[in-house]
Amino acid sequence: MSDTTIPANTRVRYTDGHTDEIMVTMFQRTAAETYGKAHGWGSLMEAAVKFNAYSAYMRCRQTSLTDLPFDRWLATVVSIEDMANDNDAVDMFDTPVAVNVSDGEEETFGPFPAGTPTA
Numbered sequence: 001m002s003d004t005t006i007p008a009n010t011r012v013r014y015t016d017g018h019t020d021e022i023m024v025t026m027f028q029r030t031a032a033e034t035y036g037k038a039h040g041w042g043s044l045m046e047a048a049v050k051f052n053a054y055s056a057y058m059r060c061r062q063t064s065l066t067d068l069p070f071d072r073w074l075a076t077v078v079s080i081e082d083m084a085n086d087n088d089a090v091d092m093f094d095t096p097v098a099v100n101v102s103d104g105e106e107e108t109f110g111p112f113p114a115g116t117p118t119a
Helices: 026-038 048-062 070-074 088-094
Strands: 010-014 019-022 077-082 097-100 106-109
Touching: 010 048, 019 048, 026 048, 048 070, 048 077
Parallel strands: none
Antiparallel strands: 010 019, 010 077, 097 106
């Protein structure tokens, strides 16, 4: 199911195989920060995954995609993905990469053909 009010930026994959595509906004991100502070999660750097999960959860609750409490909902989630990164793996091969070398000169590498190993 999808959150059709605005374009999606986040994909939630569940243990039962279905996915939700939602738009997580600053409202949900700040709500996650407030909730996390109140529940002793520490800083964003200490609990980034939890903050991200709660942001997605807030959007799912607001759009009636779930009525479960956070911990029960989270137990049904396989992954939460930033959809803005969906095309990055393909796009990075078409973009030259500027690299500073030790002599101060800038050298450009790429573009690389799709499927070129990077590691």
